[in-house]
Amino acid sequence: xxxxxxxxxxxxxGEQALTFQISEAVDEGxxxxxxxxxxxxxxxxADGEIAGVTERVPTYRSLLxxxxxxxxxxxxxxxxxxxxxxxxxxxxxxxxxxxxxVHYGGPAALDLESLAGEKGMTPEELIALHSGAEYRVYxxxxxxxxxxxxxxxxxxxxxxxxxxxxxVPAGAIGIGGKQGNINSVAGPxxxxxxxxxxxxxxxxxxxxxxxxxxxxRVRFEPVDAAAFARLSAEAEAGSxxxxxxxxx
Amino acid sequence: MSLTVLSPGPLATVQDAGRGGLRHQGVSAAGPMxxxxxxxxxxxxxxxxxxAAIEFAGFGGSFRAETDCRIAVTGGRIDLALPGQKGVxxxxxxxxxxxxxxxxxxxxxxxxxxxxxxxxxxxxALGSRATHLRSGLGGLDxxxxxxxxxxxxxxxxxxxxxxxxxxxxPDDKEGPAEIRVVPGPQDDRFSAATLARFAAEEFTVTxxxxxxxxxxxxxxxxxxxxxxxxxxGTVPGSVQVPGSGRPLVLMAEAQTTGGxxxxxxxxxxxxxxxxxxxxxxxxxxxxxxxDAAEEIWIxxxxxxxxxxxxxxxxxxxxxxxxxxxxxxxxxxxxxxxxVVWQS
Numbered sequence: 001x002x003x004x005x006x007x008x009x010x011x012x013x014g015e016q017a018l019t020f021q022i023s024e025a026v027d028e029g030x031x032x033x034x035x036x037x038x039x040x041x042x043x044x045x046a047d048g049e050i051a052g053v054t055e056r057v058p059t060y061r062s063l064l065x066x067x068x069x070x071x072x073x074x075x076x077x078x079x080x081x082x083x084x085x086x087x088x089x090x091x092x093x094x095x096x097x098x099x100x101x102v103h104y105g106g107p108a109a110l111d112l113e114s115l116a117g118e119k120g121m122t123p124e125e126l127i128a129l130h131s132g133a134e135y136r137v138y139x140x141x142x143x144x145x146x147x148x149x150x151x152x153x154x155x156x157x158x159x160x161x162x163x164x165x166x167x168v169p170a171g172a173i174g175i176g177g178k179q180g181n182i183n184s185v186a187g188p189x190x191x192x193x194x195x196x197x198x199x200x201x202x203x204x205x206x207x208x209x210x211x212x213x214x215x216x217r218v219r220f221e222p223v224d225a226a227a228f229a230r231l232s233a234e235a236e237a238g239s240x241x242x243x244x245x246x247x248x
Numbered sequence: 249m250s251l252t253v254l255s256p257g258p259l260a261t262v263q264d265a266g267r268g269g270l271r272h273q274g275v276s277a278a279g280p281m282x283x284x285x286x287x288x289x290x291x292x293x294x295x296x297x298x299x300a301a302i303e304f305a306g307f308g309g310s311f312r313a314e315t316d317c318r319i320a321v322t323g324g325r326i327d328l329a330l331p332g333q334k335g336v337x338x339x340x341x342x343x344x345x346x347x348x349x350x351x352x353x354x355x356x357x358x359x360x361x362x363x364x365x366x367x368x369x370x371x372x373a374l375g376s377r378a379t380h381l382r383s384g385l386g387g388l389d390x391x392x393x394x395x396x397x398x399x400x401x402x403x404x405x406x407x408x409x410x411x412x413x414x415x416x417x418p419d420d421k422e423g424p425a426e427i428r429v430v431p432g433p434q435d436d437r438f439s440a441a442t443l444a445r446f447a448a449e450e451f452t453v454t455x456x457x458x459x460x461x462x463x464x465x466x467x468x469x470x471x472x473x474x475x476x477x478x479x480x481g482t483v484p485g486s487v488q489v490p491g492s493g494r495p496l497v498l499m500a501e502a503q504t505t506g507g508x509x510x511x512x513x514x515x516x517x518x519x520x521x522x523x524x525x526x527x528x529x530x531x532x533x534x535x536x537x538x539d540a541a542e543e544i545w546i547x548x549x550x551x552x553x554x555x556x557x558x559x560x561x562x563x564x565x566x567x568x569x570x571x572x573x574x575x576x577x578x579x580x581x582x583x584x585x586x587v588v589w590q591s
Contacts, residue, residue: 011432011433011434012430012431012432012433012513012538013430013432013433013481013482013483013486013510013513014430014483014485014486014513014514014515014516014538014541015430015513015515015516015538015541015542015544015545016483016516016545017481017483017513019433019480019481021433021480024477024478025478026478038272054268054269055268055269055271055272056272057271057272057481057504057505058272059479059480059481059505060478060479060480061478061480062480062481063481064271064480064481064482064483066271066483069542069545069546070545070546070549073539073542074538074539074542075538075539139479139505140272140273140274141274141479141481141503141504141505142274142479142503142504142505143274143382143383143503144270144273144274144275144383144385145273145274146274148479184274185383185384202273202274204373204374204385209273209374210273213272214272
């Protein structure tokens with residue numbers, strides 16, 4: 001991989017938000033720096049060094065920071081972010097690890113057979129590849145709790161469907177281009193789906209409605225239909241089912 | 249204490265100031281499409297400006313008070329049918345328990361608000377009562393209101409006065425509206441010629457609009473640098489240009505990230521005005537620098553606060569002590585007996 005130039009660009013997103021961008025590509029190094037910058041910003045806010053920030057959204061390659069112009073101006077906030085970014089020390093730190101049970105089968109395995117056929121492999125081989133990889137949560141976005149995953153083995157990269165399906169269930173595990181995902185809520189999608197997890201990434205009834213955060217790691221662990229049914233009932237009753245292993 | 253929905257207008261939802269701080273989890277704030285009008289309705293009804301109220305599109309519908317309360321409607325020119333009298337938007341009225349109000353069409357605008365004294369006191373979801381229709385979150389079961397819904401009201405003092413503005417707000421200018429934007433964050437995806445057309449030509453408000461986005465008619469804009477970007481963060485007001493070349497403006501309930509280049513962002517002071525333009529309206533985008541847009545925002549907040557603070561008790565047939573205290577009786581402009589009879 002070539003060395004990436006992560007020179008920041010400060011892009012206004014209106015007069016109450018700015019985009020701190022360090023890359024235009026899907027780039028793990030940039031994503032690590034962005035997540036580290038979000039954490040540094042959180043610390044600076046907690047320490048009272050920066051006031052007036054209302055929200056921050058880490059994405060693949062940029063940090064969107066929303067602010068209240070009555071409390072801080074965009075120019076000053078941009079300077080403060082540049083200082084935080086210059087002081088970042090990012091190395092090999094790893095995020096929390098989630099082991100996510102997946103039933104590769106059932107009604108959400110919409111594309112398992114056809115995708116295996118396209119790739120010239122058996123469904124079992126495809127499952128072994130998909131569940132053998134470790135993924136990185138690049139960002140949460142689009143819908144509540146929707147996780148975009150990097151780290152999909154290249155042989156599993158698959159274009160989206162030309163015509164999106166109208167309703168894909170919550171928990172469906174999919175592939176869209178180079179990315180993996182876990183569907184947090186039911187909805188339309190053009191991604192290719194291999195199965196489903198009983199875990200609800202978003203459940204507003206739980207004390208902790210959201211599970212994953214950008215920067216976390218994910219591994220998929222195959223479970224059979226009986227286990228999927230039992231775990232789904234527990235999730236329906238409000239259990240998160242899984243807890244993260246903290247990074248060492 | 250409650251309000252019964254008899255026949256709601258289109259897209260009638262419970263909204264409060266919105267569900268802030270969750271965009272990093274993929275949840276946009278929701279909240280009102282026209283925050284100043286929403287806040288004014290609440291203030292007129294004697295509520296905190298951020299209390300939960302009802303938003304509707306096009307026309308309001310009918311509602312029945314199950315307790316003595318005060319209501320206020322804002323958003324545009326809207327006629328109200330109240331027991332024994334006609335009413336208008338922009339001032340509070342009393343409803344007795346069992347009485348109904350019929351709220352008519354929203355004239356010259358799109359979104360209307362009905363605030364009720366005490367505010368709508370349904371249980372919050374993730375810290376807010378705002379309805380997020382797309383994700384089925386908040387409000388009443390995350391959905392639009394239906395006939396027969398009963399909305400509980402918070403506590404309020406029934407003897408507080410009905411409020412109205414001390415001075416009426418100035419009318420909007422004639423002609424195509426001017427909607428100010430800050431260029432970017434991806435204006436570098438567009439050629440100078442396309443950016444010039446974006447700022448010079450007229451756009452129209454199409455029927456493809458909801459609480460998520462407004463798809464614009466008018467010039468088709470090609471992103472010379474490509475219509476796909478690696479997804480990044482969006483805000484209400486982001487002007488996205490997808491491959492169709494037809495710009496769309498993200499609104500209160502839009503997705504939190506997007507993969508289309510954003511040519512500009514509508515400034516906070518003008519986004520409610522854009523939301524309120526009736527379908528078919530023409531308008532132009534006017535670029536402003538970020539620092540100037542911040543000054544405009546700060547000034548607009550100051551004006552809004554002044555407007556909310558400048559409400560005065562309306563003369564009512566039955567006088568409250570608040571009203572009497574608000575009248576300059578000592579100054580002797582009117583003898584007290586004349587005040588009592590004006591209504």
